[in-house]
Amino acid sequence: xxxxxxxxxxxxxxxxxxxxxxxxxxxxxxxxxxxxxxxxxxxxxxxxxxxxxxxxxxxxxxxxxxxxxxxxxxxxxxxxxxxxxxxxxxxxxxxxxxxxxxxxxxxxxxxxxxxxxxxxxxxxxxxxxxxxxxxxxxxxxxxxxxxxxxxxxxxxxxxxxxxxxxxxxxxxxxxxxxxxxxxxxxxxxxxxxxxxxxxxxxxxxxxxxxxxxxxxxxxxxxxxxxxxxxxxxxxxxxxxxxxxxxxxxxxxxxxxxxxxxxxxxxxxxxxxxxxxxxxxxxxxxxxxxxxxxxxxxxxxxxxxxxxxxxxxxxxxxxxxxxxxxxxxxxxxxxxxxxxxxxxxxxxxxxx
Amino acid sequence: xxxxxxxxxxxxxxxxxxxxxxxxxxxxxxxxxxxxxxxxxxxxxxxxxxxxxxxxxxxxxxxxxxxxxxxxxxxxxxxxxxxxxxxxxxxxxxxxxxxxxxxxxxxxxxxxxxxxxxxxxxxxxxxxxxxxxxxxxxxxxxxxxxxxxxxxxxxxxxxxxxxxxxxxxxxxxxxxxxxxxxxxxxxxxxxxxxxxxxxxxxxxxxxxxxxxxxxxxxxxxxxxxxxxxxxxxxxxxxxxxxxxxxxxxxxxxxxxxxxxxxxxxxxxxxxxxxxxxxxxxxxxxxxxxxxxxxxxxxxxxxxxxxxxxxxxxxxxxxxxxxxxxxxxxxxxxxxxxxxxxxxxxxxxxxxxxxxxxxxxxxxxxxxxxxxxxxxxxxxxxxxxxxxxxxxxxxxxxxxxxxxxxxxxxxxxxxxxxxxxxxxxxxxxxx
Numbered sequence: 001x002x003x004x005x006x007x008x009x010x011x012x013x014x015x016x017x018x019x020x021x022x023x024x025x026x027x028x029x030x031x032x033x034x035x036x037x038x039x040x041x042x043x044x045x046x047x048x049x050x051x052x053x054x055x056x057x058x059x060x061x062x063x064x065x066x067x068x069x070x071x072x073x074x075x076x077x078x079x080x081x082x083x084x085x086x087x088x089x090x091x092x093x094x095x096x097x098x099x100x101x102x103x104x105x106x107x108x109x110x111x112x113x114x115x116x117x118x119x120x121x122x123x124x125x126x127x128x129x130x131x132x133x134x135x136x137x138x139x140x141x142x143x144x145x146x147x148x149x150x151x152x153x154x155x156x157x158x159x160x161x162x163x164x165x166x167x168x169x170x171x172x173x174x175x176x177x178x179x180x181x182x183x184x185x186x187x188x189x190x191x192x193x194x195x196x197x198x199x200x201x202x203x204x205x206x207x208x209x210x211x212x213x214x215x216x217x218x219x220x221x222x223x224x225x226x227x228x229x230x231x232x233x234x235x236x237x238x239x240x241x242x243x244x245x246x247x248x249x250x251x252x253x254x255x256x257x258x259x260x261x262x263x264x265x266x267x268x269x270x271x272x273x274x275x276x277x278x279x280x281x282x283x284x285x286x287x288x289x290x291x292x293x294x295x296x297x298x299x300x301x302x303x304x305x306x307x308x309x310x311x312x313x314x315x316x317x318x319x320x321x322x323x324x325x326x327x328x329x330x331x332x333x334x335x336x337x338x339x340x341x342x343x344x345x346x347x348x349x350x351x
Numbered sequence: 352x353x354x355x356x357x358x359x360x361x362x363x364x365x366x367x368x369x370x371x372x373x374x375x376x377x378x379x380x381x382x383x384x385x386x387x388x389x390x391x392x393x394x395x396x397x398x399x400x401x402x403x404x405x406x407x408x409x410x411x412x413x414x415x416x417x418x419x420x421x422x423x424x425x426x427x428x429x430x431x432x433x434x435x436x437x438x439x440x441x442x443x444x445x446x447x448x449x450x451x452x453x454x455x456x457x458x459x460x461x462x463x464x465x466x467x468x469x470x471x472x473x474x475x476x477x478x479x480x481x482x483x484x485x486x487x488x489x490x491x492x493x494x495x496x497x498x499x500x501x502x503x504x505x506x507x508x509x510x511x512x513x514x515x516x517x518x519x520x521x522x523x524x525x526x527x528x529x530x531x532x533x534x535x536x537x538x539x540x541x542x543x544x545x546x547x548x549x550x551x552x553x554x555x556x557x558x559x560x561x562x563x564x565x566x567x568x569x570x571x572x573x574x575x576x577x578x579x580x581x582x583x584x585x586x587x588x589x590x591x592x593x594x595x596x597x598x599x600x601x602x603x604x605x606x607x608x609x610x611x612x613x614x615x616x617x618x619x620x621x622x623x624x625x626x627x628x629x630x631x632x633x634x635x636x637x638x639x640x641x642x643x644x645x646x647x648x649x650x651x652x653x654x655x656x657x658x659x660x661x662x663x664x665x666x667x668x669x670x671x672x673x674x675x676x677x678x679x680x681x682x683x684x685x686x687x688x689x690x691x692x693x694x695x696x697x698x699x700x701x702x703x704x705x706x707x708x709x710x711x712x713x714x715x716x717x718x719x720x721x722x723x724x725x726x727x728x729x730x731x732x733x734x735x736x737x738x739x740x741x742x743x744x745x746x747x748x749x750x751x752x753x754x755x756x757x758x759x760x761x762x763x764x765x766x767x768x769x770x771x772x773x774x775x776x777x778x779x780x781x
Contacts, residue, residue: 039607047633051599169425169620171654190631263596264627265620265654267425273594305600313604319590321601322562 016338023334026311033314040309046187048306054193054262056301057200061255062278063285063293064207065127065248071224071288072244075143078150079130081275082157083249087123088256088266089161091115092170095260099173108177120253126157127249128242136238154275162268169267172260196258203254204294207247211290216243224288277328284332286345295343303328394718394726403503403729406481410723413453415477416709418702419470419485419495419506425619426461428648428695430487433509435689436702437484440710442684447710448717448725459486459495461618462593467491471498480504481727482709482736484702488618488645489513489565493523500528503729505736507708507757509701512536512644513564514572517754523564530736530755532701532708532746534669534762536565539643540572541580542762542778543667547612548581550764550776551639557587557610559601559625561617569616569643586610591621598628606634616643616667623654626664644668647765647772648696660767668697670761670777673745681745693771701758704744708757712736 040048062084069077098104098111134153138146178195181188189197211217222230223240231237259274260266277300285296307327312320335343398405408414418437420430434456441452457473460466467486474480475498483499483506486492492511499506508516508531515523517535547553556577560566570588577583586608589601602625605613613635615625622642629635640662642651647666651659671677677700685699686692716731739757742749747759763777 040604041607043633044603044607048600048603051597051603055597167424167427169623169650169654171623259596263624265596265624267620269424273596305597309600309604319560319588321604322590322592324595324600325592 019334019337030311030314034310034312035314037314039313045306045310048309049302050187050189050193052302052305053298054190054196054301055305056281056298057196058255058259058262058274058297059278059281059300060294060297061200061203061251061258062274063282063297064204064290065252066279066282067285067287067290067293068220068244068248070282071290072220072227072241073135073139073146075135075146076150076279077130077135077245077248078147078275078279079134079153079157080127080248080252081271081273081278082154082161083123083127083130083271084252084256084259084274085266085268085271086126086157086161086256087119087249087253088260088270089165089170089268090122091119091253091257092165092172092260092266094118095172096170104173105176108175112175116254116257119257120250123253123256124246124249127245127252130157131242131245136241154271158268158271165268167268169265172264172266174264175261178261192262196262199254199258203251207251207290210247216240220244280329280332284335284342286342289342289344292342292344299331299343300328303331307331392718394720394724397718397728397731398726401728401730405726405728406479408450408479408481408717408725408727412450412479414447414450414481414713414725415453415455415479416706417455417457417474417477417480417483417485419457419459419467419474419483419491420509421461421487421491422456422458424460424462425650426487426645428619428650429461429510429645429698430459431689432648432694432696432699433484433487433702435685435695436509436699437706438688439681439684439699440703440706442688444707444710448714448719450725452706452710455480457485459488459491461488461491464490464494467493467495468498471495475499475502475504481713482507482732484509484705484709486511487698488563489516489523490563492516492525492529493564496525496529500526503733504528505530505709505729505733507532507705507736509533509705510644510696510698511565512539513568515564515568517752517756519754525755527737528733530708530739530751530757532704532744532749532758533698534758534760535756536569537572538760539667539762540569541576543573543614543641543643543764544576544580544583545778545781546665546667546764546776547577547614547641548583551612553583553611553639554581555584555586555608555610556612556614557585557589557605557608559589559591559605559613559615559617561591561593561621563593563618565645566616566618570614573614573616591617591625593618593621595621596624598625599632602629602632602635606632606638609634610638612639612641614641614643616645618645619648619650620654622646623651626655626659626662630658630662639663639665641665641667641764644697649691649693652767652770656767656770660770663766665775666765666767666772667762668765668772669701669746669759670763670779671697671700671774672761672763672777672779673700673747677745700745704742704746704749707744708736708739708742708749711742 065080095115104111178191182191219235281296281300282293285292304324308320308324422430457470459470489511505528510533514537515521516525558570560570574585587605647668712735717725717727739751749757751757763774765772765774
């Protein structure tokens with residue numbers, strides 16, 4: 001392609017370069033104008049950044065679920081957002097019970113551990129059942145089929161929870177030890193957000209260790225490389241796929257509780273938007289790439305939090321925060337224009 | 352790249368297909384086919400002359416009234432509350448012109464404008480529906496009205512308050528077939544500004560809206576009035592999206608202006624989230640919080656009631672001091688029908704009045720022929736409702752103006768006390 005049509009290539013190149021320059025100019029102008037206004041202090045920007053990292057950590061945990069499944073099956077598990085919701089919704093009843101009996105604030109560490117465990121296990125079971133019932137029978141079907149099934153499964157899980165638990169918004173009890181701020185390297189960070197960031201880091205390190213250092217992790221990588229060859233090498237492909245879904249589910253369940261602790265509210269439809277955002281994060285970072293999912297999640301979170309005000313306020317755009325999705329998705333489009341496989345994604349040719 | 356493109360297009364097509372799965376319905380206004388009227392005017396002639404024909408209610412058949420309110424999801428309290436009010440009305444007045452009244456409930460939603468259109472299409476597909484009570488949210492009324500008006504169905508809203516719905520200079524204008532028993536937010540916005548100026552004596556304020564006609568216009572009226580009435584400064588007019596959960600960035604930017612008063616007339620669950628997260632943003636600790644009728648409901652109490660009570664957050668809404676007919680007669684029936692101890696939202700009495708206005712209109716314009724069939728000409732019914740004068744309703748004495756505003760204009764401000772909205776200020780005393 002490159003060799004055969006050089007004249008066309010130069011035109012595209014020209015457009016891309018013009019686009020690059022326009023972006024740099026636009027971003028610089030917006031940033032400089034906003035900073036020149038000086039409405040927000042340095043501490044405000046710092047806080048915005050921390051909010052972004054916290055939100056981004058939740059996206060990253062969810063994005064890992066998308067990316068892991070994509071890595072082994074090359075399918076987008078659109079029901080992943082609902083796996084996340086199912087864990088948080090189920091654990092709500094435990095949390096509510098702990099809240100009412102006073103156990104939550106008497107033994108906060110134990111209570112939180114139990115809530116985390118319930119949510120993670122629920123999400124894991126939902127993910128495993130999902131794989132067994134909805135995806136495994138379609139393993140050899142054309143790629144469109146599992147995609148449609150995933151959307152159907154997403155609606156099914158969401159509406160099952162709606163039917164089981166009702167459609168009211170449920171409020172998680174407030175945990176006293178998580179109120180207020182804590183000093184991290186001299187920066188006052190909300191305790192809930194500190195918990196989110198720390199938990200996300202621990203879980204991601206654990207995942208990294210698991211994938212890179214254990215036998216099962218190696219098998220997962222082998223399956224992701226080539227299912228047929230892996231199975232010839234004596235790897236039980238079905239087992240590895242179930243394991244992948246289980247890990248994705250565990251991470252989603254943890255993300256569900258972190259989300260619930262930060263926002264206090266859970267409801268049957270809460271999985272949809274974070275699911276879409278996490279999918280976006282996975283694509284942004286390079287789908288199929290574990291480090292990419294983490295990077296994509298954090299980038300998206302920070303972009304949403306800092307981006308709109310930083311880039312748009314300087315142009316006198318009113319209510320810039322309303323445009324956070326516009327900013328975030330514009331960046332996604334631009335990243336895909338210049339790096340079609342995401343920030344860390346390997347190019348198709350490398351496969 | 353190719354792969355991504357393919358997945359994206361697949362997703363887009365799927366979403367489009369889902370979106371297209373709305374019930375299609377064609378309007379079919381009844382036409383008069385009967386002859387042999389005996390009393391007064393000849394129904395056949397009247398119906399033939401009426402642009403939209405008549406609703407035909409055979410002897411022993413029910414008079415069908417549809418409600419198009421939000422009855423699922425986060426805003427369901429608002430719509431269910433109005434439905435309970437209508438049901439109390441039906442209990443008080445089970446028969447209209449000798450026919451039993453029947454309520455058909457459609458879900459018009461709140462967050463998605465399209466849901467209003469879907470509900471309207473389902474309603475006009477049923478020619479037996481006499482009139483519509485709805486919608487709950489101004490956003491859903493906008494796309495519902497063209498569908499209803501094209502079929503000659505009159506809609507009375509118990510809780511739409513956006514000024515644009517009764518302003519012919521805007522694209523949202525509801526038109527001839529629209530009326531409401533709720534007040535216009537020009538009234539509510541001015542009242543909140545007055546409360547902020549005179550009662551709280553604050554001099555700076557910020558607002559947040561969610562892009563809906565209701566929230567955007569209400570905060571704008573408030574901002575204009577706040578500046579006009581006492582020269583107050585608006586430090587920021589921010590906006591969020593429906594479905595947003597992380598309000599801290601928007602609150603952080605608002606905190607930079609240090610407003611004394613923060614007004615966010617949005618809905619659940621965004622309203623409770625703003626309240627909960629406001630305390631986590633440095634600089635807003637001393638800011639007085641206020642919401643409006645969109646979050647003055649049980650959903651808010653469940654989600655953030657405790658904190659709102661602690662903070663003394665204010666909620667504007669219709670003044671519910673409707674007198675003893677309300678407290679001694681209406682409320683006990685409401686409790687019995689709803690099973691709730693306290694009204695779950697502010698617009699139940701407005702639903703009650705909307706039902707009675709429709710019932711009055713049917714009795715005034717309906718014609719019964721020799722077979723006992725009741726013929727209700729749609730245009731005449733609409734003209735009766737839009738020409739309503741001095742209707743003695745539960746919410747006050749109602750008269751419709753030329754654009755369809757019929758509501759009583761008393762506004763109150765409430766605070767949560769022991770988990771119940773308690774009015775602390777009302778325009779009635781001013």
